[in-house]
Amino acid sequence: MVSANGGLNQQRVAICNAVALASLLNATLVLPRFLYSNVWKDPSQFGDIYQEEYFVNVMKDEVNLVKDLPSHLKSLDIEAIGSLITDADIVKEAKPIDYLTKVLPLLLQNGVVHLLGFGNRLGFDPLPSRLQKLRCKCNFHALKFVPKIQEAGSLLIRRIREYDTAQRMLDKQLVGEFLPGSLSKKHDSERGPSKYLALHLRFEVDMIAYSLCDFGGGEKEKRELQAYRESHFPLLIERLKHSKPISSSELRNLGRCPLTPEEAALVLAGLGFKRGAYIYLASSRIYGGDSRMHSFTSLYPNLVTKETLLTPSELAPFRNFSSQLAALDFIACATADVFAMTDSGSQLSSLVSGFRTYYGGGHAPTLRPNKKRLAAILSENSTIGWNSFEDRVRKMIGEGQSVLIRGYGRSIYRQPRCPECMCKTQ
Numbered sequence: 001m002v003s004a005n006g007g008l009n010q011q012r013v014a015i016c017n018a019v020a021l022a023s024l025l026n027a028t029l030v031l032p033r034f035l036y037s038n039v040w041k042d043p044s045q046f047g048d049i050y051q052e053e054y055f056v057n058v059m060k061d062e063v064n065l066v067k068d069l070p071s072h073l074k075s076l077d078i079e080a081i082g083s084l085i086t087d088a089d090i091v092k093e094a095k096p097i098d099y100l101t102k103v104l105p106l107l108l109q110n111g112v113v114h115l116l117g118f119g120n121r122l123g124f125d126p127l128p129s130r131l132q133k134l135r136c137k138c139n140f141h142a143l144k145f146v147p148k149i150q151e152a153g154s155l156l157i158r159r160i161r162e163y164d165t166a167q168r169m170l171d172k173q174l175v176g177e178f179l180p181g182s183l184s185k186k187h188d189s190e191r192g193p194s195k196y197l198a199l200h201l202r203f204e205v206d207m208i209a210y211s212l213c214d215f216g217g218g219e220k221e222k223r224e225l226q227a228y229r230e231s232h233f234p235l236l237i238e239r240l241k242h243s244k245p246i247s248s249s250e251l252r253n254l255g256r257c258p259l260t261p262e263e264a265a266l267v268l269a270g271l272g273f274k275r276g277a278y279i280y281l282a283s284s285r286i287y288g289g290d291s292r293m294h295s296f297t298s299l300y301p302n303l304v305t306k307e308t309l310l311t312p313s314e315l316a317p318f319r320n321f322s323s324q325l326a327a328l329d330f331i332a333c334a335t336a337d338v339f340a341m342t343d344s345g346s347q348l349s350s351l352v353s354g355f356r357t358y359y360g361g362g363h364a365p366t367l368r369p370n371k372k373r374l375a376a377i378l379s380e381n382s383t384i385g386w387n388s389f390e391d392r393v394r395k396m397i398g399e400g401q402s403v404l405i406r407g408y409g410r411s412i413y414r415q416p417r418c419p420e421c422m423c424k425t426q
Helices: 008-025 052-059 096-102 104-110 129-142 147-161 169-175 205-211 218-232 234-241 248-253 261-270 289-299 312-318 322-334 347-359 371-378 386-401
Strands: 002-004 084-086 114-117 197-200 279-282 338-341
Touching: 002 008, 008 096, 008 129, 008 322, 008 347, 052 129, 096 104, 129 347, 147 169, 147 312, 147 322, 169 322, 169 347, 197 261, 197 322, 197 347, 205 218, 218 234, 248 371, 261 289, 261 338, 261 371, 261 386, 279 322, 312 322, 322 347, 338 347, 371 386
Parallel strands: 002 114, 084 114, 197 279, 197 338
Antiparallel strands: none
Protein backbone atom coordinates (compact mmCIF):
# COMPACT_ATOMS: atom_id res chain seq x y z
CA MET A 1 0.00 0.00 0.00
CA VAL A 2 1.12 3.54 -0.76
CA SER A 3 -0.42 6.77 0.54
CA ALA A 4 1.19 9.63 -1.38
CA ASN A 5 1.65 13.15 -0.08
CA GLY A 6 1.93 16.46 -1.92
CA GLY A 7 -0.12 17.86 -4.78
CA LEU A 8 -1.09 16.49 -8.17
CA ASN A 9 2.37 16.27 -9.67
CA GLN A 10 4.14 14.87 -6.60
CA GLN A 11 1.40 12.25 -6.38
CA ARG A 12 1.79 11.33 -10.06
CA VAL A 13 5.49 10.64 -9.52
CA ALA A 14 4.66 8.60 -6.39
CA ILE A 15 2.17 6.45 -8.33
CA CYS A 16 4.73 5.50 -10.97
CA ASN A 17 7.45 4.96 -8.38
CA ALA A 18 5.03 2.68 -6.52
CA VAL A 19 4.46 0.62 -9.66
CA ALA A 20 8.21 0.15 -10.06
CA LEU A 21 8.62 -0.71 -6.38
CA ALA A 22 5.80 -3.28 -6.46
CA SER A 23 7.55 -5.00 -9.36
CA LEU A 24 10.89 -4.92 -7.54
CA LEU A 25 9.34 -6.56 -4.46
CA ASN A 26 7.16 -8.94 -6.51
CA ALA A 27 4.18 -7.56 -4.60
CA THR A 28 0.57 -6.77 -5.42
CA LEU A 29 -0.04 -3.01 -5.40
CA VAL A 30 -3.20 -1.58 -3.90
CA LEU A 31 -4.34 1.37 -5.99
CA PRO A 32 -2.43 4.28 -4.39
CA ARG A 33 -4.25 6.65 -2.08
CA PHE A 34 -3.59 10.37 -1.63
CA LEU A 35 -3.01 11.94 1.76
CA TYR A 36 -5.03 15.00 2.71
CA SER A 37 -2.73 18.01 3.05
CA ASN A 38 -3.37 21.19 5.03
CA VAL A 39 -1.51 23.00 2.27
CA TRP A 40 -3.46 21.61 -0.73
CA LYS A 41 -6.74 21.01 1.15
CA ASP A 42 -7.94 18.54 -1.47
CA PRO A 43 -9.73 15.28 -0.55
CA SER A 44 -9.45 13.90 -4.12
CA GLN A 45 -8.46 10.27 -4.51
CA PHE A 46 -7.05 8.33 -7.47
CA GLY A 47 -10.40 7.80 -9.19
CA ASP A 48 -11.31 11.49 -8.93
CA ILE A 49 -8.33 12.40 -11.12
CA TYR A 50 -7.30 9.34 -13.14
CA GLN A 51 -9.25 6.62 -14.94
CA GLU A 52 -8.89 3.62 -12.62
CA GLU A 53 -9.95 0.86 -15.02
CA TYR A 54 -7.76 2.20 -17.80
CA PHE A 55 -4.76 2.36 -15.47
CA VAL A 56 -5.26 -1.20 -14.22
CA ASN A 57 -5.77 -2.51 -17.75
CA VAL A 58 -2.61 -0.88 -19.16
CA MET A 59 -0.44 -2.12 -16.30
CA LYS A 60 -2.04 -5.55 -15.75
CA ASP A 61 0.67 -7.48 -17.59
CA GLU A 62 3.41 -5.79 -15.57
CA VAL A 63 2.11 -5.48 -12.02
CA ASN A 64 -0.78 -7.06 -10.14
CA LEU A 65 -3.11 -4.23 -9.08
CA VAL A 66 -6.13 -4.33 -6.75
CA LYS A 67 -8.44 -1.57 -5.54
CA ASP A 68 -8.53 -2.69 -1.91
CA LEU A 69 -6.68 -4.91 0.52
CA PRO A 70 -7.99 -8.48 0.58
CA SER A 71 -10.35 -9.18 3.47
CA HIS A 72 -7.88 -11.24 5.53
CA LEU A 73 -5.48 -8.25 5.69
CA LYS A 74 -8.03 -5.49 6.31
CA SER A 75 -8.38 -6.38 9.99
CA LEU A 76 -4.65 -6.08 10.69
CA ASP A 77 -3.28 -3.15 12.68
CA ILE A 78 -0.51 -2.36 10.21
CA GLU A 79 1.30 0.02 12.54
CA ALA A 80 1.17 -2.43 15.46
CA ILE A 81 2.73 -5.26 13.44
CA GLY A 82 5.55 -2.94 12.30
CA SER A 83 4.51 -2.70 8.64
CA LEU A 84 3.91 1.07 8.56
CA ILE A 85 6.87 2.73 6.80
CA THR A 86 7.12 6.51 6.79
CA ASP A 87 9.44 8.85 4.92
CA ALA A 88 11.57 9.00 8.06
CA ASP A 89 12.35 5.30 7.62
CA ILE A 90 13.50 5.53 3.99
CA VAL A 91 16.09 7.98 2.69
CA LYS A 92 15.33 10.26 -0.24
CA GLU A 93 16.21 8.81 -3.65
CA ALA A 94 16.56 5.37 -2.01
CA LYS A 95 18.19 2.56 -3.98
CA PRO A 96 16.62 -0.84 -4.67
CA ILE A 97 18.89 -2.44 -2.05
CA ASP A 98 17.32 -0.20 0.62
CA TYR A 99 13.89 -1.69 -0.10
CA LEU A 100 15.18 -5.23 -0.46
CA THR A 101 16.86 -5.08 2.96
CA LYS A 102 14.36 -2.95 4.93
CA VAL A 103 10.94 -3.45 3.34
CA LEU A 104 10.95 -6.89 1.73
CA PRO A 105 11.51 -8.78 5.02
CA LEU A 106 8.50 -7.02 6.57
CA LEU A 107 6.42 -7.78 3.49
CA LEU A 108 7.31 -11.46 3.60
CA GLN A 109 6.74 -11.66 7.35
CA ASN A 110 3.44 -9.76 7.60
CA GLY A 111 2.01 -10.07 4.11
CA VAL A 112 1.52 -6.30 3.81
CA VAL A 113 3.45 -3.03 4.08
CA HIS A 114 2.09 0.51 3.99
CA LEU A 115 4.38 3.31 2.74
CA LEU A 116 3.12 6.59 4.15
CA GLY A 117 4.17 9.75 2.33
CA PHE A 118 6.46 8.16 -0.26
CA GLY A 119 7.79 11.52 -1.42
CA ASN A 120 10.84 11.10 -3.68
CA ARG A 121 11.66 7.83 -1.96
CA LEU A 122 12.89 5.91 -5.02
CA GLY A 123 15.98 7.12 -6.85
CA PHE A 124 16.43 7.01 -10.62
CA ASP A 125 19.76 5.21 -10.67
CA PRO A 126 20.95 2.60 -10.18
CA LEU A 127 17.72 0.89 -11.16
CA PRO A 128 17.13 -2.18 -13.35
CA SER A 129 16.09 -1.35 -16.91
CA ARG A 130 12.76 -3.16 -16.55
CA LEU A 131 11.78 -0.91 -13.65
CA GLN A 132 12.65 2.25 -15.58
CA LYS A 133 10.45 0.95 -18.39
CA LEU A 134 7.58 0.53 -15.92
CA ARG A 135 7.97 4.11 -14.74
CA CYS A 136 7.88 5.27 -18.35
CA LYS A 137 4.81 3.19 -19.22
CA CYS A 138 2.98 4.34 -16.11
CA ASN A 139 3.59 8.07 -16.60
CA PHE A 140 3.25 8.39 -20.36
CA HIS A 141 0.64 5.72 -21.10
CA ALA A 142 -1.31 4.46 -18.09
CA LEU A 143 -2.33 7.66 -16.28
CA LYS A 144 -5.25 9.25 -18.12
CA PHE A 145 -7.31 12.05 -16.60
CA VAL A 146 -10.99 11.31 -15.95
CA PRO A 147 -13.47 12.54 -18.61
CA LYS A 148 -14.58 15.49 -16.45
CA ILE A 149 -11.03 16.87 -16.43
CA GLN A 150 -10.40 16.00 -20.09
CA GLU A 151 -13.53 17.84 -21.19
CA ALA A 152 -12.69 20.99 -19.22
CA GLY A 153 -9.10 20.83 -20.48
CA SER A 154 -10.34 20.61 -24.06
CA LEU A 155 -12.50 23.68 -23.46
CA LEU A 156 -9.45 25.59 -22.25
CA ILE A 157 -7.46 24.73 -25.36
CA ARG A 158 -10.32 25.60 -27.73
CA ARG A 159 -10.97 28.96 -26.11
CA ILE A 160 -7.33 30.00 -26.18
CA ARG A 161 -6.91 29.01 -29.82
CA GLU A 162 -10.35 30.40 -30.70
CA TYR A 163 -10.91 27.92 -33.49
CA ASP A 164 -9.93 24.55 -34.83
CA THR A 165 -6.29 23.53 -35.11
CA ALA A 166 -4.61 20.40 -36.34
CA GLN A 167 -5.07 17.71 -33.72
CA ARG A 168 -1.74 16.65 -32.30
CA MET A 169 -0.54 13.64 -30.38
CA LEU A 170 -0.25 15.75 -27.21
CA ASP A 171 -3.92 16.75 -27.47
CA LYS A 172 -5.01 13.17 -28.03
CA GLN A 173 -3.05 11.84 -25.06
CA LEU A 174 -4.31 14.44 -22.64
CA VAL A 175 -7.95 15.07 -23.58
CA GLY A 176 -8.82 11.78 -25.27
CA GLU A 177 -12.18 11.82 -27.07
CA PHE A 178 -12.63 15.50 -26.19
CA LEU A 179 -10.16 16.60 -28.88
CA PRO A 180 -10.36 20.34 -29.61
CA GLY A 181 -12.79 20.98 -32.45
CA SER A 182 -14.08 24.06 -34.17
CA LEU A 183 -15.39 26.61 -31.69
CA SER A 184 -15.97 29.60 -33.94
CA LYS A 185 -17.05 30.24 -37.50
CA LYS A 186 -14.74 33.26 -37.64
CA HIS A 187 -11.94 31.18 -39.11
CA ASP A 188 -9.50 33.31 -41.07
CA SER A 189 -7.47 31.13 -43.42
CA GLU A 190 -4.84 33.84 -43.86
CA ARG A 191 -4.27 34.26 -40.15
CA GLY A 192 -4.15 30.55 -39.40
CA PRO A 193 -4.79 28.92 -36.02
CA SER A 194 -4.24 30.96 -32.86
CA LYS A 195 -1.04 29.91 -31.12
CA TYR A 196 -0.29 30.44 -27.47
CA LEU A 197 2.50 30.28 -24.95
CA ALA A 198 1.89 28.69 -21.55
CA LEU A 199 3.87 30.16 -18.67
CA HIS A 200 4.43 28.50 -15.30
CA LEU A 201 5.32 31.54 -13.24
CA ARG A 202 6.51 30.34 -9.84
CA PHE A 203 5.90 33.39 -7.68
CA GLU A 204 3.63 32.01 -4.98
CA VAL A 205 4.05 33.20 -1.39
CA ASP A 206 5.41 29.87 -0.10
CA MET A 207 8.15 29.77 -2.72
CA ILE A 208 9.32 33.34 -2.36
CA ALA A 209 9.16 33.20 1.45
CA TYR A 210 11.32 30.06 1.48
CA SER A 211 13.84 31.60 -0.94
CA LEU A 212 14.82 34.34 1.60
CA CYS A 213 15.19 36.78 -1.32
CA ASP A 214 14.19 40.44 -1.39
CA PHE A 215 11.70 41.40 -4.10
CA GLY A 216 11.63 45.16 -3.67
CA GLY A 217 8.49 45.40 -1.57
CA GLY A 218 10.10 47.23 1.33
CA GLU A 219 9.44 46.66 5.03
CA LYS A 220 5.85 45.53 4.49
CA GLU A 221 7.01 42.68 2.24
CA LYS A 222 9.77 41.69 4.67
CA ARG A 223 7.32 41.51 7.59
CA GLU A 224 4.79 39.47 5.59
CA LEU A 225 7.34 36.97 4.34
CA GLN A 226 8.97 36.59 7.76
CA ALA A 227 5.58 35.98 9.36
CA TYR A 228 4.82 33.35 6.69
CA ARG A 229 8.17 31.63 7.30
CA GLU A 230 7.56 31.51 11.05
CA SER A 231 4.09 30.06 10.50
CA HIS A 232 4.86 27.55 7.74
CA PHE A 233 8.59 26.79 7.85
CA PRO A 234 9.66 26.34 11.51
CA LEU A 235 12.56 24.05 10.50
CA LEU A 236 13.89 26.75 8.18
CA ILE A 237 13.70 29.34 10.96
CA GLU A 238 15.58 27.01 13.30
CA ARG A 239 18.26 26.34 10.67
CA LEU A 240 18.75 30.05 10.05
CA LYS A 241 19.54 30.58 13.73
CA HIS A 242 22.63 28.40 13.36
CA SER A 243 23.86 29.41 9.90
CA LYS A 244 25.71 32.34 8.41
CA PRO A 245 23.28 34.80 6.81
CA ILE A 246 23.43 35.22 3.02
CA SER A 247 22.36 38.53 1.50
CA SER A 248 19.56 38.70 -1.04
CA SER A 249 21.99 39.93 -3.71
CA GLU A 250 24.24 36.92 -3.09
CA LEU A 251 21.27 34.56 -3.36
CA ARG A 252 20.23 36.20 -6.62
CA ASN A 253 23.74 35.95 -8.07
CA LEU A 254 23.73 32.23 -7.19
CA GLY A 255 20.49 31.75 -9.11
CA ARG A 256 18.44 30.94 -6.02
CA CYS A 257 15.79 33.66 -6.33
CA PRO A 258 12.51 33.01 -8.14
CA LEU A 259 12.02 35.14 -11.23
CA THR A 260 9.64 38.05 -10.67
CA PRO A 261 6.80 38.73 -13.14
CA GLU A 262 8.83 41.72 -14.40
CA GLU A 263 11.87 39.53 -15.07
CA ALA A 264 9.73 36.90 -16.81
CA ALA A 265 8.29 39.59 -19.10
CA LEU A 266 11.78 40.84 -19.93
CA VAL A 267 12.92 37.34 -20.89
CA LEU A 268 9.92 36.86 -23.19
CA ALA A 269 10.48 40.27 -24.77
CA GLY A 270 14.16 39.45 -25.23
CA LEU A 271 13.13 36.28 -27.06
CA GLY A 272 11.01 38.30 -29.46
CA PHE A 273 7.50 37.64 -28.17
CA LYS A 274 5.33 40.58 -29.25
CA ARG A 275 2.67 42.48 -27.36
CA GLY A 276 -0.10 40.55 -29.10
CA ALA A 277 1.12 37.13 -27.91
CA TYR A 278 -1.50 34.98 -26.19
CA ILE A 279 -0.17 33.76 -22.86
CA TYR A 280 -1.79 31.17 -20.58
CA LEU A 281 -0.69 31.64 -16.97
CA ALA A 282 -0.57 28.42 -14.96
CA SER A 283 -1.30 28.88 -11.28
CA SER A 284 -2.69 32.33 -10.65
CA ARG A 285 -1.76 32.67 -6.97
CA ILE A 286 0.91 35.28 -7.68
CA TYR A 287 2.23 36.99 -4.54
CA GLY A 288 1.17 40.62 -4.70
CA GLY A 289 -1.75 39.90 -7.02
CA ASP A 290 -2.70 42.28 -9.83
CA SER A 291 -0.38 45.05 -8.66
CA ARG A 292 2.62 42.70 -8.90
CA MET A 293 1.49 41.55 -12.34
CA HIS A 294 0.88 45.08 -13.66
CA SER A 295 4.21 45.43 -15.47
CA PHE A 296 3.74 42.00 -17.06
CA THR A 297 0.17 42.64 -18.25
CA SER A 298 1.15 46.10 -19.52
CA LEU A 299 3.63 44.42 -21.85
CA TYR A 300 1.48 41.33 -22.53
CA PRO A 301 -2.22 42.22 -22.15
CA ASN A 302 -3.50 38.97 -23.73
CA LEU A 303 -2.94 37.02 -20.51
CA VAL A 304 -5.48 34.33 -19.63
CA THR A 305 -5.98 31.77 -16.87
CA LYS A 306 -8.36 28.88 -16.35
CA GLU A 307 -10.42 31.25 -14.19
CA THR A 308 -10.87 33.72 -17.06
CA LEU A 309 -11.40 31.11 -19.80
CA LEU A 310 -13.98 28.95 -18.03
CA THR A 311 -17.32 30.17 -16.71
CA PRO A 312 -18.13 29.93 -12.98
CA SER A 313 -20.49 27.02 -13.69
CA GLU A 314 -17.79 25.21 -15.71
CA LEU A 315 -15.30 25.70 -12.87
CA ALA A 316 -17.80 24.77 -10.16
CA PRO A 317 -17.10 20.98 -10.22
CA PHE A 318 -13.43 21.71 -9.50
CA ARG A 319 -13.83 24.26 -6.73
CA ASN A 320 -12.10 23.16 -3.50
CA PHE A 321 -10.18 20.48 -5.43
CA SER A 322 -6.76 22.00 -6.00
CA SER A 323 -5.30 18.86 -7.60
CA GLN A 324 -8.10 18.71 -10.17
CA LEU A 325 -7.55 22.40 -10.95
CA ALA A 326 -3.82 21.67 -11.29
CA ALA A 327 -4.70 18.97 -13.84
CA LEU A 328 -6.30 21.66 -16.03
CA ASP A 329 -3.06 23.67 -15.85
CA PHE A 330 -1.14 20.51 -16.77
CA ILE A 331 -3.24 20.04 -19.92
CA ALA A 332 -3.04 23.69 -20.99
CA CYS A 333 0.75 23.77 -20.47
CA ALA A 334 1.53 20.44 -22.11
CA THR A 335 -0.51 21.19 -25.25
CA ALA A 336 0.74 24.78 -25.68
CA ASP A 337 2.66 25.78 -28.80
CA VAL A 338 5.46 26.96 -26.49
CA PHE A 339 5.89 26.22 -22.79
CA ALA A 340 7.98 28.51 -20.59
CA MET A 341 8.95 27.96 -16.99
CA THR A 342 10.60 30.27 -14.49
CA ASP A 343 11.80 27.51 -12.16
CA SER A 344 13.13 24.23 -13.52
CA GLY A 345 12.83 22.54 -10.12
CA SER A 346 9.03 22.56 -10.18
CA GLN A 347 7.32 19.17 -10.52
CA LEU A 348 4.71 20.63 -12.90
CA SER A 349 7.41 22.06 -15.17
CA SER A 350 9.39 18.82 -14.98
CA LEU A 351 6.45 16.57 -15.89
CA VAL A 352 5.09 18.90 -18.56
CA SER A 353 8.46 19.25 -20.28
CA GLY A 354 8.81 15.45 -20.22
CA PHE A 355 5.39 15.03 -21.84
CA ARG A 356 6.28 17.55 -24.52
CA THR A 357 9.51 15.69 -25.26
CA TYR A 358 7.75 12.31 -25.37
CA TYR A 359 4.73 13.27 -27.48
CA GLY A 360 5.78 16.54 -29.12
CA GLY A 361 7.62 15.03 -32.06
CA GLY A 362 10.34 17.65 -31.77
CA HIS A 363 7.83 20.46 -32.32
CA ALA A 364 6.94 21.36 -28.73
CA PRO A 365 9.64 23.75 -27.47
CA THR A 366 10.19 24.30 -23.77
CA LEU A 367 11.95 27.45 -22.55
CA ARG A 368 14.09 27.17 -19.41
CA PRO A 369 15.90 30.27 -18.16
CA ASN A 370 19.16 29.80 -16.29
CA LYS A 371 18.53 31.98 -13.23
CA LYS A 372 22.22 32.39 -12.40
CA ARG A 373 23.09 33.56 -15.93
CA LEU A 374 20.01 35.76 -16.08
CA ALA A 375 20.99 37.42 -12.80
CA ALA A 376 24.39 38.22 -14.30
CA ILE A 377 22.72 39.73 -17.38
CA LEU A 378 20.25 41.79 -15.35
CA SER A 379 23.01 43.04 -13.05
CA GLU A 380 24.23 45.08 -16.03
CA ASN A 381 20.86 46.77 -16.55
CA SER A 382 22.33 50.25 -16.31
CA THR A 383 24.90 49.66 -19.07
CA ILE A 384 23.64 46.83 -21.30
CA GLY A 385 21.97 47.75 -24.59
CA TRP A 386 18.74 46.09 -25.72
CA ASN A 387 20.36 44.31 -28.68
CA SER A 388 23.03 42.84 -26.41
CA PHE A 389 20.36 41.83 -23.89
CA GLU A 390 18.39 40.05 -26.63
CA ASP A 391 21.45 38.20 -27.89
CA ARG A 392 22.46 36.98 -24.44
CA VAL A 393 18.92 35.94 -23.43
CA ARG A 394 18.44 34.02 -26.69
CA LYS A 395 21.76 32.26 -26.26
CA MET A 396 20.89 31.35 -22.66
CA ILE A 397 17.48 29.93 -23.63
CA GLY A 398 18.82 28.21 -26.73
CA GLU A 399 21.40 26.29 -24.73
CA GLY A 400 18.78 25.16 -22.22
CA GLN A 401 16.23 24.18 -24.85
CA SER A 402 18.06 21.21 -26.34
CA VAL A 403 16.49 17.83 -25.58
CA LEU A 404 19.11 15.77 -23.80
CA ILE A 405 19.61 12.06 -23.44
CA ARG A 406 18.75 11.24 -19.82
CA GLY A 407 21.85 11.47 -17.67
CA TYR A 408 22.68 9.20 -14.75
CA GLY A 409 20.43 9.97 -11.79
CA ARG A 410 18.17 12.26 -13.81
CA SER A 411 14.39 11.96 -13.81
CA ILE A 412 12.94 9.73 -16.52
CA TYR A 413 9.71 11.73 -16.16
CA ARG A 414 11.52 14.91 -17.20
CA GLN A 415 14.06 13.40 -19.59
CA PRO A 416 12.36 10.38 -21.22
CA ARG A 417 14.88 10.25 -24.07
CA CYS A 418 16.65 7.05 -23.07
CA PRO A 419 16.63 3.37 -24.12
CA GLU A 420 14.20 2.48 -21.31
CA CYS A 421 11.58 4.98 -22.46
CA MET A 422 11.34 6.66 -25.86
CA CYS A 423 14.58 5.59 -27.61
CA LYS A 424 14.57 2.41 -29.65
CA THR A 425 17.44 0.06 -28.93
CA GLN A 426 19.44 -1.40 -31.80
